[in-house]
Amino acid sequence: MSFLQFSNLTKTYPGVKALSGISFDVRKGAVHGLMGENGAGKSTLIRILSGDQHANEGEIRIDGDVQAYGSSRDAFEHGVIVIHQELQLVPELTVAENLYLGRFPAKAGVVASAKMFADVTEKLKNAGIDIDPRQKVKALSIGERQMVEIAKAVMLDARVIALDEPTSSLSSRESEILFTLIDRLRAEGKVILYVSHRLDEVFRLCDSLTVLRDGKLAAHHETLQGVTRDQIVAEMVGREINDIWGWRGREAGAVRLKVENVSGERLPEPASFDVRAGEIVGFFGLIGAGRSELMRLVFGADPQFSGATSIDGAQVKAGNPRQAIRSGIVLCSEDRKHDGILQGRSIEENINVSSRRHYSPFGLLDRKREVEVAETFIKRLKVRTPSRKQDIVNLSGGNQQKVILGRWLAEQGVKVLIVDEPTRGIDVGAKSEIYEILYELAESGMGIVVVSSELPEVMGICDRILVMCAGKIAAGLNRDQFEENAILAAALPDVKQPTEIAY
Amino acid sequence: MTNQLKKILLGDQGIVLIFIVAFTIVALLVPNFLTERNMLGLLQSVVTVGIVACTMMFCLAARDFDLSVGSTAAFTGMVAVMASNTTGSILVGIGAALLCGAFVGFVNGFVIAKFRINALITTLATMQIVRGLALISSDGRAIGINDPGFYQLALSKLFGIPTPVWILAGLFVIFGFVLNRTVFGKNTLAIGGNPEASRLAGVNVDKTRIWIFALQGVVCAVAGILLASRITSGQPNAAVGLELSVISACVLGGVSLAGGRATMAGVIVGVMIMGIAENVMNLMNIPAFYQYIVRGLILLLAVMLDNLRSSAFIRR
Secondary structure: OEEEEEEEEEEEEOOEEEEEEEEEEEEOOOEEEEEOOOOOOHHHHHHHHOOOOOOOEEEEEEOOEEEOOOOHHHHHHOOEEEEOOOOOOOOOOEHHHHHOOOOOOEEOOEEOHHHHHHHHHHHHHHOOOOOOOOOEHHHOOHHHHHHHHHHHHHHOOOOEEEEEOOOOOOOHHHHHHHHHHHHHHHHOOOEEEEEOOOHHHHHHHOOEEEEEEOOEEEEEEOOOOOOOHHHHHHHHHOOOOOOOOOOOOOOOOOEEEEEEEEEEOOEEEEEEEEEEOOOEEEEEOOOOOOHHHHHHHHHOOOOEEEEEEEEOOEEOOOOOHHHHHHHOEEEEOOOHHHHHOOOOOEHHHHHHHHHHHHHOHHHEOOHHHHHHHHHHHHHHOOOOOOOOOOEHHHOOHHHHHHHHHHHHHHOOOOOEEEEEOOOOOOOHHHHHHHHHHHHHHHHOOOEEEEEEOOHHHHHHHOOEEEEEEOOEEEEEEEHHHOOHHHHHHHHOOOOOOOOOOOO | OHHHHHHHHHOOOHHHHHHHHHHHHHHHHOOOOOOHHHHHHHHHHOHHHHHHHHHHHHHHHOOOOOOOHHHHHHHHHHHHHHHHHHHOOHHHHHHHHHHHHHHHHHHHHHHHHHOOOOHHHHHHHHHHHHHHHHHHHHOOOOEEOOOHHHHHHHHOEEOOEEHHHHHHHHHHHHHHHHHHHEHHHHHHHHHHHOHHHHHHOOOOHHHHHHHHHHHHHHHHHHHHHHHHHHOOEEOOOOOOOHHHHHHHHHHHOOOOOOOOOOOHHHHHHHHHHHHHHHHHHHHOOOOHHHHHHHHHHHHHHHHHHHHHHHHHHHHO
16 A cells, blocks of 8 residues: 655756656555665655655655645645754754754743653653753764654654665664664554665665666666665666767876875775876765765865875875965865855956966956956856856856866866866756866876766766775776776675776 | 846945935035035044055955954054154154054954954954053053154145045055955955855965954054044044944945955945044034934944845845
8 A cells, every 4th residue: 555655756957857757656664765876866856755845747645645845844744754964953952852842842931841851751762762862962973863863753753754865974883773763663654765875774674665867767666575786786877878978098198196095084094096197087986985075185175184195296285275286286176165166256256266376476467367368268168157247156056167167277287187076067068068178188188087976977088987985995997997887886885896906 | 117226226336326325415405514624524534444444344355354443543543652752753653553553463363364263253352452452551541642743644734635534545545456456355355255265276365364454453553543643642542433333334335244245446435424424413413422323223224235235146
């Protein structure tokens, strides 16, 4: 008997079809897995379920009733609770206060604390959660916080609980406790939607599974009996690669960038790799695999705990982006909003901010030159804007990305270019342009690192791929060894294949 | 029509337009406003605020804040008077004051940039420390100027216009140039727009911020010296509340409190609007107590304008 039904769910963002015609059912008392690559549409689906976003077409039914929520609060009241990766608890309040937030039991405005704590103690005990309700949330581990979130869902009498990659920051012991809790909820007849990248967990927990790919339903399994890992991986990937990449061979020269045993706060395992002149090296991995963290360390955006970076044999000063740029290494960051755009400033200024030191004698601006540089890159990267004077915040994300790329293309003496998700949010036409630019730069002898979560892109444009998984470089493949299943398998934390390849 | 009007008022030149309209209305309605004597008086009355606003603009544009300007102006004024009284040389007095100003500013900048302490808190602390220094060095009393030559700094005139007004104009030109035509100015705005992105783009964020505060200190000293000269003594309690007038003027002139946006023309107009408001109230014999209310209202209006402008800006 299907309890939660998605029918023909469709969601389009400007220029992208995030979900198209997704239909599937989940029965009562089932844990239903939701898998797919980054960008396959899992988050969009969850967002629509939580009332955070609205579908353009289609509907969600719970127990036969069509759900049309205006907001996440509405979804809440209909018994749908989504537990996100970033937890939504108030750290300074106690566990009990968090659980009762917004509806404190009170008499004449005075909180009935004793009653509240007694209540929570009992409820946590019933749920099998061993946490002191008087403890402040900030004193809890991430795993315990997750328990509190789930306890909240139980207390609110949720009918549908969606968990978005709940174990991504849990230890294996904490995960086990979580799984026990989920088993209990299943026994109580809740519907649980479980989003994960980890095949092991999915097999351990889920009764049924849906695989999404490019916003479409790739597969739906009513039961996981007889389903193999390879089959699921194939379903997640299984797309044709069209040659929009226009890759062409190049002679790789001497080693330009050498990274040895670099580690930092957010990348505890030391990582090493090199990039040769004229080579385009791709870094593939799931979100959180440590790719951006590694690149930030190499560029010096974050302080290094250990290791060294050198360009053409010359050591690059660690932890200092200014020196890194002067040594010839630049990073076009993934998080353009936080690390890229200068809000409130024009496109022209955003492009010139770094390179102007080459043409500003005595710190005085060469305004004619700045205009030229800006116009050149606006044209070359096809930035859609009425004028170079336009404030960058008024551009679309893709166009902002192009401006930031322009900033680094305008920089002089670059030997190593690191681009993190260079084509995120960029339309197909412009993508090819950017690839073309990367090939030209590589041909001129630059070493290029492309970090991307899009497997076809990495396979399409790179000469070599390094796969990162859980903070480590897990595999390295040369272009003639590229194979989707192998790359994806190396990127998934639980499918370790003994493909030891030198990199 | 309302949309058009909104666009103009919230645009870059909106404040200039408001200023022209306000000026015209006041000139027509308030007797004695548009006389040479009153105009010169008006200009002289905005000298202190105007001078300090030049660098406050940089502070705010870089997403920082400086509350210590009033104390610094009083302290450096004291220093100028005391040093010139002791040595008998006005130049030494001026030099000592400028150095002290630069030092206070440098300390502000160093603490804020290197120890990453909130600018509001840091300068709230130095505001009190420096006021304390001014009171201690003078034992809490005003100190008269011995050398009458010192008065001439504020009293002398060039082509019929008082020297302080010339200095103010000069600083407007200099800092307008620095903001728009130098790497330093552009870096300041870039930092205000997004400090992390600026750092990753190779801007020396710490150095720029320290420089901004050091300059702010020097400029406060200039204001402090001229103020001491005008009131013919070093007053430890001088320029109380200056920081608020200066910040009000900057915000009124379109400098965004969120950083990243500032124009010299806007700041000049902001300073003038504050000055005119006070001047008109004096001409109309409105008691000083009411003037506080009007000043507060102007500040509120300025912040609301800033808010409207930023939200209009995001929506576009």
